[in-house]
Structure formats: C-alpha cells, structure tokens
Amino acid sequence: MDVPVANGAPIPTPPPTPTPTPAPALWQARTTQDVPDWLSAGKFPPANLSGLRHGDDLVVGVTKNHNAFALLDTAVVEGRRYGITTDLVVYPVDRMRPVEGSAFAGYRIPEDVDFPFALVRRDGAEAYAERGRKLVKARDVARRSAIRLSGKQRIIDGVLHFQTSDALWLSERYVSRIDGARKMPKWGNDGERWIDVSIAKQVLVAYEGTKAVYATLVSTGEAGLDDPATSKSTVRGIFRIHTKHLTTTMNSTVVGEEFELKDIPYVQYFEDGYALHAAYWHDDFGIPRSHGCINLSPADAKWLFQWTEPQLPRGWHSVRSALSGSVVFVH
Numbered sequence: 001m002d003v004p005v006a007n008g009a010p011i012p013t014p015p016p017t018p019t020p021t022p023a024p025a026l027w028q029a030r031t032t033q034d035v036p037d038w039l040s041a042g043k044f045p046p047a048n049l050s051g052l053r054h055g056d057d058l059v060v061g062v063t064k065n066h067n068a069f070a071l072l073d074t075a076v077v078e079g080r081r082y083g084i085t086t087d088l089v090v091y092p093v094d095r096m097r098p099v100e101g102s103a104f105a106g107y108r109i110p111e112d113v114d115f116p117f118a119l120v121r122r123d124g125a126e127a128y129a130e131r132g133r134k135l136v137k138a139r140d141v142a143r144r145s146a147i148r149l150s151g152k153q154r155i156i157d158g159v160l161h162f163q164t165s166d167a168l169w170l171s172e173r174y175v176s177r178i179d180g181a182r183k184m185p186k187w188g189n190d191g192e193r194w195i196d197v198s199i200a201k202q203v204l205v206a207y208e209g210t211k212a213v214y215a216t217l218v219s220t221g222e223a224g225l226d227d228p229a230t231s232k233s234t235v236r237g238i239f240r241i242h243t244k245h246l247t248t249t250m251n252s253t254v255v256g257e258e259f260e261l262k263d264i265p266y267v268q269y270f271e272d273g274y275a276l277h278a279a280y281w282h283d284d285f286g287i288p289r290s291h292g293c294i295n296l297s298p299a300d301a302k303w304l305f306q307w308t309e310p311q312l313p314r315g316w317h318s319v320r321s322a323l324s325g326s327v328v329f330v331h
Helices: 023-029 037-042 298-307
Strands: 002-004 010-012 071-077 080-085 090-092 117-120 126-131 134-140 146-156 159-164 169-171 175-178 193-198 203-208 211-217 237-240 243-252 259-271 274-278 294-296 318-320 327-330
Touching: 117 211, 146 169, 146 175, 175 203, 203 298, 211 298, 237 259, 259 298, 274 298, 294 298
Parallel strands: 193 327, 274 294
Antiparallel strands: 002 010, 071 080, 080 090, 117 146, 117 175, 126 134, 126 169, 146 159, 159 169, 193 203, 203 211, 237 327, 243 259, 243 318, 259 274
16 A cells, blocks of 8 residues: 655555454453363363372462463353463463564565665654755654665764655664665575574564565564673574474573563574564564564564474474574674
C-alpha cells in the first residue's frame, strides 16, 4: 500500500498488522470451565514429566518472581482458575500475569522492499522535507516500517540523515539504513544460507548465498558494544549454528537478576550460551535489551528456525550439528 506524502510521491508502507486480542481477554477466552478428565476426581497427571512429584505430594514446588511458563490449558476448580503447563504441573493463575507475544514480523527481499532501505527502530520517527537550509516535518513515520531510500545521505544539524526515494529525509537516531553486503564472504559465494547481525543497527539480514532474502529488527545484548566477557552484550564474530531446540528453558542465577523462562521457542545456539531465539516477554525489537542472546519476534524466530541449517527432522524436538550449521556473522 502506498501512502501519499507532502510532495505527492508515495512511500511504501507495510500492510496493516491485525490488531491482536488483548492478553487479558485471551486469558479468559482460552479457558475451559471443566477439569480435564485426566485430572478429575483427584487424579494425578498421567506422567511425572516435571520430575518434581514424589509419592502422593500435592504441592511440588513454589513459583518465584520472574518465572514464566507456557500453558496447555486452564481449568476452574471451586471458583479458582488454574493453568496446566507443558510438563503437566498445575498453577493458580491469580499468581501469574498473562503475556502476549509481539505480532511484528520482518520483510522479504525484494518482494516487500529492496536495497537500500531503512527500518524504523523507535517510536517518534518523522520524515522531513527540505525547505532551503531547513528541514520541515512532512509526516510521521510508523515504527518498524520499511522505507525505500535513494542511496544519498548527509549530516544535517549534526545528525546523519538518509534520503528517501521521494526526497524526504530520515534521522539515523530513529532508523537504520540497510544495504546489501559490501564484500561477499566466502560462505556466501559458496551458496550457503547465512545470517548477518548488526549490533549498532539492531538489524538482521538473512542471505541465501549472495542473495538477501529477509530483514528484520532484533534486540541484542543491552550493553551494546561493550565486552561480552564483563557485560550483557552479544558476542561478536563468525559462528555456526550448532544446536537447535523447538523449545527450551533459559535461566539466570545471578543475584538480583534471577529468572527462569520455560518453553522459549525456536532456539538456535551458535556460541556457548548465545542463541537466536523468540522473546515472548517483550516487544522492543530494534532496541538492545537482552542478556546477550539475539532476541527475535516469535514470527521471525519461527521463520529463521525453519530456514537455517541444520534442519530439524519431522517429529524431532532438537538437532545438533557441529560443522554444517548456517553461519551467523555478528558485528
């Protein structure tokens, strides 16, 4: 869809994203008023999947702050609603807060947008028209939109600006300019699938050999370009995806920063504890905020998980390959 701007030329914008149902409403709607048969009449779950139950113990543990669980279903017993987790443990939902994952998804190249283009990282972005030596606001620019660029850029009032295809200007403070790889690496020339991640731009571009096919916003480590050995920043270098999990648990035991997040989906480890994975607990893609991993929206994480090597065999939960995984270039 094209949206007219001040000088009459259109800037392409993505199709509108359907407005998601608020999480509290989903919390109520995805509920059965009946206790599942396998839990009725005082029955225990059919298998001790969690490994927590001993004998006929009813209480198997206590939740902590910053614990997260994926639920299969919920049920109401004596007026109180309970969530049933993937390992068949039951929790009262009045001790939980429902979390709604981001609906954001990236852009196909060149079907949705082609180089050079800009991705809008933050709210408050504006496109400016040039009037003499001054910039005058022409229109607001939606967060996460992809905007065609002319290729020209220059510093205006001390800030780098990029020119759009219809001669408006965008500030680097709000957008990242995306170009194809300036020098194609060997693995690209060899036809491999590979991923390019820019920490400064908070952008990921996926390539099939020498051809870029997908671009999106990410959230890398909150410490930006600091030393990963001493801060929450993302490790930089050339790596290969070696382990993939459809879901897994991530946690931290650092004092004051303890958390345990279960059932994180579409996890792809590329170096020690660093991974590409979906983040269902925030919607800040385009802004650094992780503990060091590369956070993706659920839709983007799923797309990449299905696209990269090694492929997950049908019916499997995890796969490992030390040599043949897709390259991840973080810089």
